[in-house]
Amino acid sequence: MSFFSQELAIDLGTANTVILKDDQVVLDEPSIIAVETKTGKLVAIGKEAQLMEEHTNPRINTIRPLMNGVIADYDAAEKMLTGFIKKATGDRRMLFTKRLRIVIGVPGGATQVDMRSIRDSASHAGAHDLDMIYEPMASALGIGLDVTAPMGNMIVDIGGGTTEIAVISLGGIVESASIHVAGNELTTDIIDFLAQQHNISIGRTTAEQIKFAIGAVLPELPEEEVPQDYLVEGKNVATAHPVTASISYREISACLDKTISKIEGEIIKVLQRTPPELYSNIVRNGIWLAGGGALLRGLAQRFTDRVHIRFQVAEDPLKAVARGTCLALKMNGEQPFWVQ
Numbered sequence: 001m002s003f004f005s006q007e008l009a010i011d012l013g014t015a016n017t018v019i020l021k022d023d024q025v026v027l028d029e030p031s032i033i034a035v036e037t038k039t040g041k042l043v044a045i046g047k048e049a050q051l052m053e054e055h056t057n058p059r060i061n062t063i064r065p066l067m068n069g070v071i072a073d074y075d076a077a078e079k080m081l082t083g084f085i086k087k088a089t090g091d092r093r094m095l096f097t098k099r100l101r102i103v104i105g106v107p108g109g110a111t112q113v114d115m116r117s118i119r120d121s122a123s124h125a126g127a128h129d130l131d132m133i134y135e136p137m138a139s140a141l142g143i144g145l146d147v148t149a150p151m152g153n154m155i156v157d158i159g160g161g162t163t164e165i166a167v168i169s170l171g172g173i174v175e176s177a178s179i180h181v182a183g184n185e186l187t188t189d190i191i192d193f194l195a196q197q198h199n200i201s202i203g204r205t206t207a208e209q210i211k212f213a214i215g216a217v218l219p220e221l222p223e224e225e226v227p228q229d230y231l232v233e234g235k236n237v238a239t240a241h242p243v244t245a246s247i248s249y250r251e252i253s254a255c256l257d258k259t260i261s262k263i264e265g266e267i268i269k270v271l272q273r274t275p276p277e278l279y280s281n282i283v284r285n286g287i288w289l290a291g292g293g294a295l296l297r298g299l300a301q302r303f304t305d306r307v308h309i310r311f312q313v314a315e316d317p318l319k320a321v322a323r324g325t326c327l328a329l330k331m332n333g334e335q336p337f338w339v340q
């Protein structure tokens with residue numbers, strides 16, 4: 001099988017694309033390309049294109065082809081996927097003309113039209129066979145949960161464009177929500193906060209760096225988790241003079257509060273709709289956090305305090321979907337995880 005075919009498990013995310021082949025991560029890059037504005041010709045892809053983001057001139061344009069977990073710019077998505085698949089397969093696929101089979105994770109909220117465009121762009125990118133798996137199911141598998149058991153498990157995956165909340169039992173999704181409130185909105189919160197409270201104008205790249213360095217969602221973190229204050233360099237909103245400000249995690253926690261509360265509200269709504277027996281299982285098992293948002297300092301603690309159920313962060317939360325997609329690929333035929 002492996003001599004004549006190649007199998008890739010792909011998490012095509014709004015922020016990052018992760019590809020696994022034979023259980024190994026063969027690609028982990030931001031979901032972005034750079035093209036020539038006039039001709040649309042590809043200039044760079046992934047990490048290399050990200051370096052150009054917010055540094056372009058009118059001749060070069062960077063595009064993030066996905067929005068809210070689904071394809072927003074079809075041409076760009078096709079170019080990106082083709083490029084990533086080439087990188088992931090080392091391009092030898094062309095030489096041996098191996099049969100390429102891929103499985104891609106899709107958000108629970110994806111429409112038929114969204115799935116059609118993933119299907120088309122995967123096929124143009126060279127895939128002979130394509131299956132799709134719902135991302136919360138993939139993250140549950142990736143976390144190592146026994147998703148086929150008669151047992152309620154709950155996952156909250158906070159990505160770049162979407163937050164996926166799902167209760168899983170007997171190999172299927174029982175209750176879920178897929179909302180367009182996630183990491184991108186948190187980054188915007190930081191930009192707005194610095195403009196309004198410190199009169200500093202910053203770009204998204206800087207805002208995201210601040211989020212990584214001191215992003216927190218509790219006003220009081222345990223001492224060992226407290227990050228050093230962050231020195232922000234930017235432009236005064238009014239005077240355009242260069243300015244700096246020292247920002248603490250407490251300020252970031254306050255500015256992210258509203259968006260995090262929205263996610264909390266959705267988690268509670270899903271729990272309200274969850275049948276009582278499954279609810280009891282979840283209380284016992286706890287709730288799993290995945291996606292890049294799970295790395296926010298104090299997130300598990302904050303949700304635990306508000307929801308009164310224990311939250312825990314998955315190991316390597318940014319790769320949970322890709323790992324689970326890969327596992328599902330290997331179980332081929334045995335389990336009906338594919339989106340019909």
Ligand SMILES: Nc1ncnc2c1ncn2[C@@H]1O[C@H](COP(=O)(O)OP(=O)(O)OP(=O)(O)O)[C@@H](O)[C@H]1O
Pocket residue numbers: 012013014015016017068069070158159160161162163182183184208211212215290291292293295296297317318
């Ligand atoms: N250490 C961190 N602290 C806070 N946020 C983080 C951290 N690392 C990554 N993120 C955020 O997580 C998001 C990306 O997560 P992830 O790769 O899971 O999303 P995605 O799968 O590409 O998006 P989606 O699932 O919405 O399609 C980005 O918004 C990024 O800023």
Ligand SMILES: [Mg+2]
Pocket residue numbers: 013014135157159160291321
């Ligand atoms: Mg994701």
